[in-house]
Each structure stands twice: as structure tokens, then as C-alpha cells.
Amino acid sequence: MTDSVAALAALLRACRRGVVFTGAGMSTESGIPDFRSPGGIWTKMMPVEFQDYISDPEARRVSWQRRFEMEDTWNATQANDGHRCVAELVAMGKVSHVITQNIDALHQAGGVPDDKVIELHGNTRYAKCLDCGMRVEIPDIRAHFDIHGDGPDCAACGGIVKTATISFGQPMPEGEMARAQAASLGCDLMLVLGSSLAVYPAASFPLLAKQNGANLAILNREPTPQDRYADLVVNAEIGPTIRAVVQAL
Numbered sequence: 603m604t605d606s607v608a609a610l611a612a613l614l615r616a617c618r619r620g621v622v623f624t625g626a627g628m629s630t631e632s633g634i635p636d637f638r639s640p641g642g643i644w645t646k647m648m649p650v651e652f653q654d655y656i657s658d659p660e661a662r663r664v665s666w667q668r669r670f671e672m673e674d675t676w677n678a679t680q681a682n683d684g685h686r687c688v689a690e691l692v693a694m695g696k697v698s699h700v701i702t703q704n705i706d707a708l709h710q711a712g713g714v715p716d717d718k719v720i721e722l723h724g725n726t727r728y729a730k731c732l733d734c735g736m737r738v739e740i741p742d743i744r745a746h747f748d749i750h751g752d753g754p755d756c757a758a759c760g761g762i763v764k765t766a767t768i769s770f771g772q773p774m775p776e777g778e779m780a781r782a783q784a785a786s787l788g789c790d791l792m793l794v795l796g797s798s799l800a801v802y803p804a805a806s807f808p809l810l811a812k813q814n815g816a817n818l819a820i821l822n823r824e825p826t827p828q829d830r831y832a833d834l835v836v837n838a839e840i841g842p843t844i845r846a847v848v849q850a851l
């Protein structure tokens with residue numbers, strides 16, 4: 603066992619109520635590229651901003667086109683061993699909540715109960731009406747798009763339908779933000795897995811936990827701007843490292 607694995611296992615053993623905070627690095631081992639690594643999504647296409655989505659039908663058309671191009675990828679992706687380890691920590695009672703920036707729903711696929719996952723940036727596997735919140739399924743939107751060349755308006759209220767993700771410029775979801783705040787204030791260990799901790803306000807939650815007296819541990823391939831506040835920083839691959847940690851508990 604390496605010193606890092608032993609140190610992370612010791613923090614988890616000592617904690618009574620941990621919270622896991624994840625970013626795109628959690629899912630690279632499932633084959634989903636992260637944003638900021640070389641070759642990541644940002645280097646290939648600019649995201650559509652929320653204001654453009656609202657005001658410009660062409661932006662909506664481009665968004666749906668891109669989303670449908672990803673459909674096979676999303677459907678083929680599976681939870682990886684890191685996701686399974688996080689689910690084991692939840693099942694053991696070590697971790698109360700998983701706060702995630704990911705939109706891939708792979709924590710739930712890995713076995714974390716729905717009510718313990720807080721999706722700060724939403725979920726790409728379905729869509730919602732921006733006005734009344736009604737859920738719309740992606741295949742139904744695709745069927746409309748294939749006939750009409752654009753996405754449907756909400757069948758209930760005529761509002762604009764969008765994937766249930768939070769785009770740049772879109773207000774953060776109030777319920778999730780409140781739950782994430784409560785979880786961060788209630789934990790005695792905040793474990794960050796695979797986040798550059800560069801996207802705010804999401805990245806404020808590890809700091810909030812630390813300021814409130816929790817230990818902060820960061821497991822990420824590269825350094826992050828919050829390393830200086832952390833009690834433990836491990837620069838390693840998530841899957842094999844967290845598996846070794848869980849086995850050491």
C-alpha cells in the first residue's frame with residue numbers, strides 16, 4: 603500500500619459523515635473526455651450559451667444536433683470502478699452525499715441511490731421545459747427533429763425545451779445548490795475526485811466544507827487551485843487509487 607492510499611484510508615476511517623465531490627475526471631475512465639485535459643471537449647467545440655439558446659432558434663437546432671450525435675456515446679457508457687467504489691462508500695455509511703458536476707448520471711448507474719446524488723449541472727439523459735419543468739425524453743425530441751428540423755416546444759405550456767443540463771450563463775438549480783450547501787456544511791470529510799476545481803460556483807463547496815471544519819482531500823491527476831487548503835492531495839488515477847483505499851478500510 604502506498605503512503606497516499608494509507609493516508610486517504612485513514613481520513614475515511616476517521617470520518618463519520620463524508621461527502622464526495624466529483625468532476626469530469628471521474629468519468630474519463632468510462633471513456634467520456636473531460637473538458638480541460640488535452641483533446642478535451644472544449645478544444646473541439648464551443649458550448650452554446652444559455653442566452654443564445656433562449657433567443658436563437660438556430661442555436662437550439664445546433665444544440666440538438668450535437669446532443670443527438672452524442673446519443674450513441676451516452677448510451678454505450680457505463681459506470682467505471684471508481685463509480686462503484688463511491689457507491690460502496692455510500693453503502694458503508696461513510697459518505698452521505700455525492701455532489702457532482704457531471705451530467706452523465708454514472709454515479710446512479712454505479713449504484714449510488716438517486717436521492718444521494720446532487721447534480722449541480724443537471725443531467726443530459728433527458729430534457730425539461732424551461733418554463734413548467736415538464737420532463738421530455740430525448741428519443742421523442744429526436745423524432746420531432748427528424749420530421750421538422752427543430753426541437754419541439756413543451757406540449758403542456760409551449761415553453762422552450764432543453765436538455766436537463768445547466769449551460770454557461772444559465773442560473774444554477776436552487777434546490778441542488780441548497781442541498782449541496784447543507785451536505786457541505788454537514789460533513790466532516792470532503793473528498794474531491796477528478797475536478798479541476800476551476801468552475802464556480804460548484805467549486806465553492808469543497809472550500810465551504812473546509813472553512814466549516816471538515817477535512818479536505820483531493821484525488822486528481824493534476825494539481826488544483828485548492829490544493830493549498832487541502833489536508834491531503836493525491837495526484838493519481840482515480841479508479842485504481844480509490845479501489846485500493848476502499849480495500850484498505
Ligand code: NAD
Nearest residue numbers: 625626627636637638703704705706796797798823839840
Ligand atoms: P475538468 O475537465 O475541468 O477537470 C477534470 C480534472 O480531472 C482535471 O484536472 C484532470 O486532470 C482530472 N482527471 C481526468 N481524468 C482523471 C483520472 N482518470 N484520474 C484522476 N484525475 C483525472 O472537469 P470539471 O472540474 O468537472 O469541470 C468541467 C465542467 O464540464 C463541469 O462543469 C462538468 O459539468 C462538465 N463536464 C461533464 C462531463 C461529464 O458529465 N462526464 C464531461 C465533461 C465536462
Ligand code: ZN
Nearest residue numbers: 731734756759
Ligand atoms: Zn412547459
